[in-house]
Amino acid sequence: MNGYQHYQLAEALMTQATHTQRNSLNGMDVPTVSDEQAHRLSAQAQVHATLALAAATADVTRFQRDLYNGNGEPAPQTVARKRSAAVKSASIADDFLGGAA
Template structure:
């Protein structure tokens, strides 16, 4: 199921919870599907953003920031071991 299908199922179960004898079970299932819909939507958005940057030949800002931080740390460590003026 994708995010939209989970959302639809959550709506169906929530509506059924009002009509059925034991609404707690249906409400719980509706909550599960709603949570899965949110997780799927988040994953879809993350994949979309990654693909958007890749399609434009760019790297995501988070990846660029990680690379810069790693380079700065490496330069700092190297400076501690190199003699001055090198």
């Protein structure tokens, strides 16, 4: 399932959990599922909504990476990580060479 499908399922489950029907005797809306079923459906909907959010986040990260790769540039996080590693390596080398002298 992709994020959009998780979102659609979450909406469908919540619609099912909160669906009501008009009572012909008193004209009041009455739930079509029991409280226990409504709680179970709501919990399932929450899980699918969370999965939809996670998938959307992953899609954005993948889109950003593909965009930079398509333009022949490294993603900003990669550049920052490499720069940080280079600074750390240089610092370690300076400490080593300074200590050996």
